[in-house]
Amino acid sequence: MIVKTISTPSSAAALFFAALPAEQREERVFVLPLDGNGKVLAEPILVSVGHKDGTAQIEAGIIFREALKAGAEEIIVAHNHPSGNLAPSKADIAATAKLREAAELLGVPLLDHLILGKADAGNNSHPSFLSFAESGA
Numbered sequence: 001m002i003v004k005t006i007s008t009p010s011s012a013a014a015l016f017f018a019a020l021p022a023e024q025r026e027e028r029v030f031v032l033p034l035d036g037n038g039k040v041l042a043e044p045i046l047v048s049v050g051h052k053d054g055t056a057q058i059e060a061g062i063i064f065r066e067a068l069k070a071g072a073e074e075i076i077v078a079h080n081h082p083s084g085n086l087a088p089s090k091a092d093i094a095a096t097a098k099l100r101e102a103a104e105l106l107g108v109p110l111l112d113h114l115i116l117g118k119a120d121a122g123n124n125s126h127p128s129f130l131s132f133a134e135s136g137a
Contacts, residue, residue, distance in 0.1 A: 009131035016078040019044040024082040027056035033072030042070045058095035060102035084118035086130040
């Protein structure tokens with residue numbers, strides 16, 4: 001793995017998109033462990049896969065267990081929406097709130113939660129995503 005420091009949501013999104021399969025049929029949830037300066041400690045860690053007609057579970061316990069095993073001092077979480085719709089669901093918003101609470105209790109900041117879509121309609125080389133941190137969601 002190339003040592004990389006995450007400074008923007010788009011730099012994090014690029015790592016998560018690289019971890020996704022080319023054809024997205026089900027939701028996948030990943031955690032990216034970072035040191036206290038935003039340096040990537042490991043490739044995005046897959047923590048949950050949904051079923052063809054279901055969503056993946058965003059569970060704080062599993063996410064933080066995997067992140068702490070990797071030595072994380074900060075984390076970024078991402079999951080994909082195979083439909084390409086970037087709008088966060090009520091479940092996405094509730095899960096992010098729970099992750100923020102767990103992050104505060106554990107002292108491991110959640111820097112962002114990204115929803116990964118598909119390539120932009122106008123330019124297939126630039127995948128789209130939504131950053132909870134940037135959108136204020």
